[in-house]
Amino acid sequence: MxxxxxxxxxxxxxxxxxxxxxxxxxxxxxxxxxxxxxxxxxxxxxxxxxxxxxxxxxxxxxxxxxxxxxxxxxxxxxxxxxxxxxxxxxxxxxxxxxxxxxxxxxxxxxxxxxxxxxxxxxxxxxxxxxxxxxxxxxxxxxxxxxxxxxxxxxxxxxxxxxxxxxxxxxAAYGDYLLFSHPTENRFLLNIGGISNFTFIPSHQTKLKAYATDLGPGNTMMNQYMKTHFDTEMDKDAQMAKTGCVNEDLLNQLLAEEFLKLPFPKTTGPELFNLIYLQRAQHSSKTTDLPHKDVMATLNRFAAQAMVNGIRSQTEGLTDIAVYISGGGLHNPLLFDYIKTSLPACKVQSFATLGIDPDAxxxxxxxxxxxxxxxxxxxxxxxxxxxxxxxxxxxxxxx
Ligand SMILES: Nc1ncnc2c1ncn2[C@@H]1O[C@H](COP(=O)(O)OP(=O)(O)OP(=O)(O)O)[C@@H](O)[C@H]1O
Ligand SMILES: CC(=O)N[C@H]1[C@@H]2OC[C@@H](O2)[C@@H](O)[C@@H]1O[C@H](C)C(=O)O
Incomplete structure (x- = not known):
């Protein structure tokens, strides 16, 4: 043998x-x-x-x-x-x-x-x-x-x-096995290059667990910083924080068909990249925005796609908690926007569940x-x- x-x-x-x-x-x-x-x-x-x-x-x-x-x-x-x-x-x-x-x-x-x-x-x-x-x-x-x-x-x-x-x-497989809860309806939101969540219903509902990608997490912000400043990321959102969100560009970015498809679905930087951004800038006539405004808008785009995705699934649910992991957890602008936009949910770090969120x-x-x-x-x-x-x-x- x-x-x-x-x-x-x-x-x-x-x-x-x-x-x-x-x-x-x-x-x-x-x-x-x-x-x-x-x-x-x-x-x-x-x-x-x-x-x-x-x-x-x-x-x-x-x-x-x-x-x-x-x-x-x-x-x-x-x-x-x-x-x-x-x-x-x-x-x-x-x-x-x-x-x-x-x-x-x-x-x-x-x-x-x-x-x-x-x-x-x-x-x-x-x-x-x-x-x-x-x-x-x-x-x-x-x-x-x-x-x-x-x-x-x-x-x-x-x-x-x-x-x-x-x-x-x-992620659905592991999240489901490890983090089901008797009374809490849980969204395990991971903000890596792409954002995704696993929904784990409480034992009191008849719903089933599933996982889906949502849209961009850090990827477009990272790509923009790499191309224009040769750095890997907008650390602590230092640049995005100084800019203003451009609503025309934001709405154009949010108009992508993928974002409207039902869950579950998956995506990647093959779609959400700087060509996607350039097209949206052309369509919204925002090609001459300063870098800080583009970064503020990209940050909001990522956050809004996540917020919209979670909101669309919370109707009729009570006792909802969102646990955030992945590198985007360390981006204060992203985290604060998600938290304030989901007042019906307890939004916190995945660390609360006892595992290092980066791991x-x-x-x-x-x-x-x-x-x-x-x-x-x-x-x-x-x-x-x-x-x-x-x-x-x-x-x-x-
Ligand atoms: N302090 C910080 N400020 C802003 N962004 C941060 C910070 N720390 C990490 N990030 C972001 O998190 C990213 C790394 O996250 P993570 O390791 O979860 O991504 P990934 O594993 O590459 O993603 P995926 O699994 O989706 O492909 C960094 O590239 C950066 O964009
Ligand atoms: C094809 C691929 O590598 N997808 C990753 C990526 O990173 C986040 C998101 O897009 C997610 O769908 C997936 O990774 C995690 C680990 C998953 O499969 O759950």
């Missing part, structure tokens, strides 16, 4: 597993590494975040990924190389984190790797009903397994699409791997419009 298969079998039968969850989002700030101790599976899952670190990418890594990221026309040689290069880079960052934490690689049961999304193309983007939904995450799992010596699960989104979904948001998505992938190893699809059969599947491809180190 292949000893690695035997190891896999033993891991799946353990009472608790030590799983490293990885997330590398659209903002390319770094690789989020969450070391989780996970006991059981399904609704009785117990999870403890033992360590968390965002290992920063260097400029070369960011530049190379940006050459293909969300682009329709790319250099195939670079693209092929990136699949290996990202896998090796991620493996090196995991090895470095484990060394910092003084933990031997052999203590880890498995790695759950999201990879780097390079293109996300649901039918709402392609507008072609005869072409499949598709999404692509690169950073090959075999490279991670070989370079860390740890069994690796990767490429989680393909099964979701194969079974009828759009490949995202996968949420990496923890989610650890949990998905745990379900694949030790759970079964019936654990996640109750999520609206999302297939009941266990996800992730398994790479053995030898």
């Amino acid at each position: 292949n000893l690695q298969i035997e190891r896999l079998y033993q891991i799946s039968r353990k009472k608790a597993r030590l799983i490293i969850g990885l997330m590398s989002g659209t903002s390319l700030d770094g690789l989020d590494i969450a070391l989780c101790r996970i006991a059981h599976a399904g609704k009785i899952t117990k999870i403890q975040l033992e360590k968390f670190s965002t290992m920063e990418y260097d400029d070369e890594f960011r530049t190379r990924v940006r050459e293909v990221f969300a682009k329709r026309h790319i250099d195939q040689q670079l693209f092929s190389g990136l699949n290996a290069y990202i896998g090796i880079t991620h493996a090196n960052l995991i090895n470095a984190a484990l060394k910092q934490w003084n933990i031997a690689n052999s203590e880890i049961d498995c790695i759950a790797s999201h990879g780097q999304t390079v293109y996300h193309a649901p039918k709402s983007l392609t507008k072609d009903q005869n072409w499949p939904n598709s999404t692509l995450q690169i950073g090959d799992g075999d490279h991670i397994a070989v370079h860390t010596g740890i069994i690796t699960l990767s490429d989680f989104r393909q099964k979701h699409i194969a079974a009828g979904g759009e490949g995202a948001p996968l 949420k998505e990496a923890v989610l992938f650890a949990l998905l791997a745990n379900e694949t190893l030790a759970g079964n699809k019936s654990n996640v059969a109750d999520i609206k419009d999302s297939p009941a599947v266990c996800m992730g491809k398994i790479s053995l180190p030898e």
Whole structure:
């Protein structure tokens, strides 16, 4: 018998597993590494975040990924190389984190790797009903397994699409298993590059949990700051705070068809990018706005799309709480606008639920791997419009 298969079998039968969850989002700030101790599976899952670190990418890594990221026309040689290069880079960052934490690689049961999304193309983007939904995450799992010596699960989104979904948001599965509440109706709002929420109804309603993307989170603000000021973000909204929201531009930005589609739906920077902004500026005759006003408007656009999305789902509900995670939580202008615009909801940081908000998505992938190893699809059969599947491809180190 292949000893690695035997190891896999033993891991799946353990009472608790030590799983490293990885997330590398659209903002390319770094690789989020969450070391989780996970006991059981399904609704009785117990999870403890033992360590968390965002290992920063260097400029070369960011530049190379940006050459293909969300682009329709790319250099195939670079693209092929990136699949290996990202896998090796991620493996090196995991090895470095484990060394910092003084933990031997052999203590880890498995790695759950999201990879780097390079293109996300649901039918709402392609507008072609005869072409499949598709999404692509690169950073090959075999490279991670070989370079860390740890069994690796990767490429989680393909099964979701194969079974009828759009490949995202996968957050619904973990959020539903971990954060259901007897009396509180919960929106778990994540503000990454793209904003998305998971709605988890209280046990008193007959509603079902689901997750959906909403629109841009930080991505358009980041792209604008990168292009005009060569910085990665508008830290603490310093620029947006000094500008004025331009209502004509804001209304034009909010007119996008995607924002009116019913939930659940998914999107990405393939739609919400600076070309989208330029078109909206032309249509609204606001091409000569000062940068600070554009940033104030982009900030409001992101916040308003989130507020509109949540408001549209709260009718008839009481005891509503919104828990915010992702980098946008640290943007005070975004946070304050969302909070004041949703007076019927208790709006607070996701940290209130006991997990570091920056670690949420990496923890989610650890949990998905745990379900694949030790759970079964019936654990996640109750999520609206999302297939009941266990996800992730398994790479053995030898
Ligand atoms: N202090 C801050 N002020 C303003 N914005 C911030 C601050 N800290 C983080 N952010 C924003 O959060 C982003 C990082 O968020 P996060 O790590 O959740 O994104 P991501 O994982 O790349 O997104 P996704 O998972 O949606 O692709 C930064 O690029 C920045 O735009
Ligand atoms: C294709 C892709 O990478 N989508 C991400 C992205 O980042 C936020 C939003 O868009 C969400 O749909 C998803 O990630 C989270 C982790 C998810 O699947 O739930």
